[in-house]
Amino acid sequence: GAVVSQHPSWVICKSGTSVKIECRSLDFQATTMFWYRQFPKQSLMLMATSNEGSKATYEQGVEKDKFLINHASLTLSTLTVTSAHPEDSSFYICSAEREPDEQYFGPGTRLTVT
Amino acid sequence: KQEVTQIPAALSVPEGENLVLNCSFTDSAIYNLQWFRQDPGKGLTSLLLIQSSQREQTSGRLNASLDKSSGRSTLYIAASQPGDSATYLCAVDPGTYKYIFGTGTRLKVLA
Numbered sequence: 001g002a003v004v005s006q007h008p009s010w011v012i013c014k015s016g017t018s019v020k021i022e023c024r025s026l027d028f029q030a031t032t033m034f035w036y037r038q039f040p041k042q043s044l045m046l047m048a049t050s051n052e053g054s055k056a057t058y059e060q061g062v063e064k065d066k067f068l069i070n071h072a073s074l075t076l077s078t079l080t081v082t083s084a085h086p087e088d089s090s091f092y093i094c095s096a097e098r099e100p101d102e103q104y105f106g107p108g109t110r111l112t113v114t
Numbered sequence: 115k116q117e118v119t120q121i122p123a124a125l126s127v128p129e130g131e132n133l134v135l136n137c138s139f140t141d142s143a144i145y146n147l148q149w150f151r152q153d154p155g156k157g158l159t160s161l162l163l164i165q166s167s168q169r170e171q172t173s174g175r176l177n178a179s180l181d182k183s184s185g186r187s188t189l190y191i192a193a194s195q196p197g198d199s200a201t202y203l204c205a206v207d208p209g210t211y212k213y214i215f216g217t218g219t220r221l222k223v224l225a
Contacts, residue, residue, distance in 0.1 A: 006157075034212065043118070043215040044158075044203070095156055095213075103213070105150075108156035 002028050004096045013084055013113055020080045021109045023094030029074035030096035035067075040092040043088070047092075050077040065099035084113045116208050120216035127194055128224050135219045137204035142182045145209040149178050149189050152201045152218070161202075162189070171199040184202040194223045 003026040011020045023033055033050040048069050049057040056069035066088075068080040079097075081088055094107040117140045118142040127133055132204070146165045162171045162178040164187070170179040177190040187204055201220045205213040 036215075043217045044205075044213075045215070046212050048211065105160070106159040 002096075002098050002102070002104040004094065004104045004106040005095060006092075006109050008109060009107060011112070013111070015113055016083055018080055018082045019111060020078055020105055021092055021094075021111070023077045023079070023096065023106050025075045025096040025098070025104070028096070028098045030077075030098060031074060032097040033071060033077040034095045034097070035069065035077070035079050036093045036095070038093065038108075044093060047079075068069040080085055081111065084111070086113045089113045116144075116206060116214050118204060118206055118214050118216035120202075120204060120219050122219060123217065124220040124222075126222045126224065129194060130195060131194050131223075132190070132192050133194055133221075135191070135202050135204075135221070137187040137189070137216055138185075138204050139185045141208065142185050143208065144182065145204050145207040147178075147180055147204060148213070149176075149187075150203040150205065152203055154201075157202075177181070191221075194221075196223045196225045197224050223224050 005024045007022045031052050032039050035047045036044040037047050038044045046059050046063045048068045050071040052071045058064045071077040087114050091108050091110050095103040095105045115127050119138045121136045145150040148163045149157045149161040164171050164180040175192040180187045205215040
């Protein structure tokens, strides 16, 4: 089966610092990866679409300068939360697209900003 | 704008009971609908994927149905077990490969 990993699984950082989250497709190549955010007791919301070799496409209301996405290879996309604040604390999940209608989700990363 | 709603928000049932989780969506123009399971603090596990041309999918004790015209999907869990306790999410793909998620149903199966 297709496996997507995320690293780290959880991270605590101080307000004002930046944190990078990795999303890897372990056994397939993914031209497209997606980043979702889930606040407590809320649904998952798509943040951005990450395309290998090109700029990410951000959903309305998501600050592209704050959430930097880099999809440098067909198996790796990174999300960097810059100058993190407590309100950025959330559960971040990525998914990778193996085929146009096949998305596989990572296990998620819990970010806590103190 | 597509909106996905799940009812009930929370459900507590005794072990062995058959149960139905509901998902409704406002725009019937969907590519597929998927049911996920999420354990506390964990990622998503895909349970069943229903393409827009399909009416239902089955996997073990799980059966998901899709009625596009009425904007509804149901997830049927037979003979529930404590291990089924989790949050169940439905999500629709409107054809852009970008899923729109419901808020989930938190299920607790009591031993």
